[in-house]
Amino acid sequence: MRYGGLQVIGDTGEPAGVSNYVTLVLIHGFSFHSGIFSCLLPYSTQYKCRIVLVNRRGYPGAVPYSEEDFQLLEAAQKETLHGQESLCEFLKAGAFGIHQFIAEFIVEGGIPLSGGIILAGWSMCGAWFNALLAYGSTFPASDVDVASYLRRVVMYDPPYHALGFTPPSVIYNPLSDPDIPASDRAQRFSAWVSGYFAHPEDGSLEQHTPLIDPAPTLVNMKAEDVAANLAPVPTAPGGSDALVFTALPLGGANTIRRAALHPEDKEGWGGVEWRYVWCDRSAWEMPFGAAAMREELANARETGQETRKIVLIRWRGANHFAHWDHPEQTLKALLADGNDEIEIC
Numbered sequence: 001m002r003y004g005g006l007q008v009i010g011d012t013g014e015p016a017g018v019s020n021y022v023t024l025v026l027i028h029g030f031s032f033h034s035g036i037f038s039c040l041l042p043y044s045t046q047y048k049c050r051i052v053l054v055n056r057r058g059y060p061g062a063v064p065y066s067e068e069d070f071q072l073l074e075a076a077q078k079e080t081l082h083g084q085e086s087l088c089e090f091l092k093a094g095a096f097g098i099h100q101f102i103a104e105f106i107v108e109g110g111i112p113l114s115g116g117i118i119l120a121g122w123s124m125c126g127a128w129f130n131a132l133l134a135y136g137s138t139f140p141a142s143d144v145d146v147a148s149y150l151r152r153v154v155m156y157d158p159p160y161h162a163l164g165f166t167p168p169s170v171i172y173n174p175l176s177d178p179d180i181p182a183s184d185r186a187q188r189f190s191a192w193v194s195g196y197f198a199h200p201e202d203g204s205l206e207q208h209t210p211l212i213d214p215a216p217t218l219v220n221m222k223a224e225d226v227a228a229n230l231a232p233v234p235t236a237p238g239g240s241d242a243l244v245f246t247a248l249p250l251g252g253a254n255t256i257r258r259a260a261l262h263p264e265d266k267e268g269w270g271g272v273e274w275r276y277v278w279c280d281r282s283a284w285e286m287p288f289g290a291a292a293m294r295e296e297l298a299n300a301r302e303t304g305q306e307t308r309k310i311v312l313i314r315w316r317g318a319n320h321f322a323h324w325d326h327p328e329q330t331l332k333a334l335l336a337d338g339n340d341e342i343e344i345c
Helices: 034-043 067-075 080-109 123-138 182-193 223-229 240-250 252-261 285-303 327-335
Strands: 006-011 022-027 049-055 117-122 150-156 274-279 310-316
Touching: 006 034, 006 080, 022 034, 022 080, 022 327, 034 049, 034 223, 034 327, 049 080, 049 327, 067 080, 067 240, 080 117, 080 123, 080 240, 080 252, 117 123, 117 327, 123 150, 123 240, 123 252, 240 252, 274 285, 285 310
Parallel strands: 022 049, 022 117, 117 150, 150 274, 274 310
Antiparallel strands: 006 049
16 A cells, blocks of 8 residues: 555554554664564554554655656755755655655544554654654645644654764764775665664763674574565665765754754644654664754753653663564554653563
């Protein structure tokens, strides 16, 4: 099923005997499509929820990006000001597609307002959710009031650049490592980003080397599982996500984040809760993003700036692929209404 250009690749359906069930809509990040969340599906009956897995545009089953879309992404590479305008336009269009998806799925899927929707986006999907929160109130009205159905929008372990935060002076990522051939970077990135990292409690971050034990998630995954859930085309040189990745640091995502965090209207879209779940053993880009968000919220409080409701939740012991290594705990973490720190036991 395809709505708003996005593709449903998994749907557990309405749980038996429950009329006010919660629907968890999961959207993937960079490289891996939403099949990577398939380990959560068997737990839907136990937790009496509906789980829907969705692929973004450019990924298997979804609508490919147009020539005009790629022109925007190419323009976003060239200069900061132009990059801001072009990237903002591109991400806004993508956010509108997510909005359309939700509106159409509510009607076609018979989603109960009493249970509502938890919309969760993993990793780099945070860039599109950032735009959804920033621009949602400007989108044309649909047959249903999408914001009223959203219990919350969850950014699940986003990297700092998805939200436009300024990086530290020294950074490492295999996607920009000049010692790795461009054609191999996406594969090397996948192995690096699935590691478990021991970051010191003093705030410093290990950037290069994950722990040997636990081993990186991809080391323990079967080769056929990796192949089934990996989508190499969008992340190859010149691919849609590869172009978004290089444009994100140019300023547009920072502009969007500020609009998302400080909505003009506190009702409707401005009243939607933003939940930020970060895993403290993920590669450094994710804990760094959480620290940057904490600092921004602290500055807002000190200067008396109002923000939308945002809840930061630290997940102790989890890495960037918690949904594969700890699927039940991941489902509980995404469904939970509490605001407390969580931990893998």
